[in-house]
Amino acid sequence: MKRFVIYLVWVIIIGFAIYCGLRFMNYLANEAEMSFETYPLMIFTYTFPILTGILLRLPKFFAEKKGKKKWSFDWVKLITIGFPALYLTVLPILNYSSYGDQLLFAHEVVLLGDTTILTTITGVIFGYVLLDSVKM
Helix, strand or coil, X not given: CHHHHHHHHHHHHHHHHHHHHHHHHHHHHHHHHHHCCCHHHHHHHHHHHHHHHHHHHHHHHHHHHXXXXXXXXXXXXXXXXXHHHHXXXXXXXXXXXXXXXXXXXXXXXXXXXXXXXXXHHHHHHHHHHHHHCEEX
C-alpha cells in the first residue's frame, strides 16, 4: 500500500509539472507572437521533454540510491542511446546554424515538416537515459 501511495503522489507531481510546463510554453508562444522573439520558445520546447524524461526516471533513481553502492556511469548506454536521441532532439535548432545543411539527417528532418513529435519523444528518451546511466 505504501508503494502505491508513493507512485500515486509521483504521478500527481509529474502531471502537475507537465501541466505547468505546457502553460509556460503557451505563455512563451503568446510572447513570441507579440515580440517576434522565438528563441525562448524554441529552447523551452526542446529542453522540456528532457526534463520530463528525467522526472520519469527519478522514482527508480531514488530507490536505487538507497543501496550503498559505489557510484559509476554507464558511458556505453549514454553514447549509444542518449547521444543519438539528444542529436535528434536538437537537430531542428542546429538546422539554423551555418552548417545546418551538412548535418546528418538534416534534410530528412526538414522534409518531415513539423518535428514536434520527434523532438518530444527523443527528448524524453534522452532525459530518461541520462539519469539511467548514473549507477549507484
